[in-house]
Amino acid sequence: VLARPTMKDVAQEAGVSAMTVSRVVNADPGVMPETAVKVHRAIRKLGYQRDDLARQLRRTGQLTQTIALLLDNVADPFMASLASAAEDVARRHGSVVLIGSSRDDLRREREVVSAFTARRVDGLILIPVSGSHRFLRNAMATGTRVVCADRSATGLDLDTVVIDNRGSAQEAMAHLIAHGHRRIAYLGDRLDIWTIQERYAGYRAALHSAGISEDPAIVGHGLRLPEDAAQALRSMLASLDPPTAVLASNGIVGLGVRAALPPQVALVSLDDFFLAAQLDPAVTVVAQNPAAMGTTAAGLLFARIHGDTSPPRTVVLPTQLIPRGSGEVPGPHLR
């Protein structure tokens, strides 16, 4: 393994100064064509490539052309779509992307953010885990822009891109109620996740505005796996007063519920998931658009990076109820 050639090496090889090499490498005007040719020849001969680390160090106050993306979990298809869309935007802005997973752990999130800011990233797109994000203030004070996606961060007023989680739950509930259901179960993921809190709040609000009283017997929280959700549904169905419809807080839960779903029970799942349309019964969902979320978040971030100093905004992206069958099973109160 040889040492990386430097501008000095190229300069010597080409018989010019390092400054001239710099000009050629950066395509600055005002270099004689013949000189440029000599330099290019030397560059090719030595296999020279500019060291962007050194460049970024010298050009203080300028951008490093690097943004960071801190997701819950890179392997999650929703997050992966978001990341892919954000990467496309970054590429269009000539930036590369550092990626990391917080795995829903605030300490890990903090550590990874720290590793990113130590490298002077221009900006950060964050799917914040629950807990205070005050620790971002230092980074932001010295110029790192931060945009939250999917969830909002507590303890800090930040640009945020979300969907109307509460409203989408209410829309799903209105759909079930319109199809004649009044005894509607809620099955959901961990309630410490912000989006889940909002969705559960939407469930309750919908019950309230329909004059239906809440029954804890048909509410289940903390379901992390499809099997958990299936089991929770089965025990509710075995009770004396079983639900006639189910609202699932997200795709994982919806999937589990579907596996244990009798044909006469209706289901609407929040979040779309791969193949939901191909299952039998096909699952009615309130879908969101992860790619749009990534594009929007990255757009906001680069606007900030390029000098936008307006007050922090929250962008709420639309969702779409997609009737596919499972949500249209008629209930006992269908008029």
Add this chain to the structure above:
Amino acid sequence: VLARPTMKDVAQEAGVSAMTVSRVVNADPGVMPETAVKVHRAIRKLGYQRDDLARQLRRTGQLTQTIALLLDNVADPFMASLASAAEDVARRHGSVVLIGSSRDDLRREREVVSAFTARRVDGLILIPVSGSHRFLRNAMATGTRVVCADRSATGLDLDTVVIDNRGSAQEAMAHLIAHGHRRIAYLGDRLDIWTIQERYAGYRAALHSAGISEDPAIVGHGLRLPEDAAQALRSMLASLDPPTAVLASNGIVGLGVRAALPPQVALVSLDDFFLAAQLDPAVTVVAQNPAAMGTTAAGLLFARIHGDTSPPRTVVLPTQLIPRGSGEVPGPHLR
């Protein structure tokens, strides 16, 4: 936005030299506890964070603790799992991960690789697109380690982690033949993708060794979407001599084939996909393990980074045939 405080600022605030601050920041031994306390106080007061760019510049020949991951497409669930596993390994080695998508475009791949090596990444995990990868030689000569995953690169002898694509196709074919099929269609993705070439070769080899002659009428290539695959199957089924079984080159094709699959026709799909087990009929697949591939590739990479100079290896990961119903439909030749 304030300027980022430097070691000098901290030194002045604490009344010591920059060198002492450096020692404290890096937890070097041989600093008086009281001095360290003073420095820590100043660090907290100013919100100082070490600039790793400057650090990496000074410590030439040392690692930048950054690796890069260049995938086909970050949004692809297979790639996302691989990336997530690789990121976990990187994290355990104290490294951060730069990520990029090549979108099956050699020029884009080259550009992104270049942006990565300009930042002096220690290593690169690459899902190579088709075409020559000679351009990596420069980077490798100056110390950037490269490991290929999923596909092998042409024009360069590199560490590679793959599955036995040809063998897995042969295993799938043997399964169909054992269930009494002899007229077996092949439906596949673009043949310029290395894994697809291998799988198709496995299809042909299996036919050959079973003494079955190939029929171009029941072979389809270039299917990129489930709908394409469904359409291709439909026209084959409408012919005078339709297939009794189908081998699908990958999950996307398998999914499309399944949607158009009559109950008496068998299907084995290469690659597992989300919910393949929940469909009706459930899809028999030859599954691979993307997380294992990511872990293995990252393991190889860090071994190289930490000085392994043995000749390049190719690691072949095992696959698993999972019978789920669609592949066990009996054919006309069942004894």
Add this chain to the structure above:
DNA sequence: TTGAAAGCGCTAACAC
């Protein structure tokens, strides 16, 4: 135990 000087590879600012 602490500090001063030098330099990593590059570019801003100025001189020629």
Add this chain to the structure above:
DNA sequence: GTGTTAGCGCTTTCAA
């Protein structure tokens, strides 16, 4: 057009 000088923020080396 091209070169010289200085310095980005840090760490290596050596001296005190």
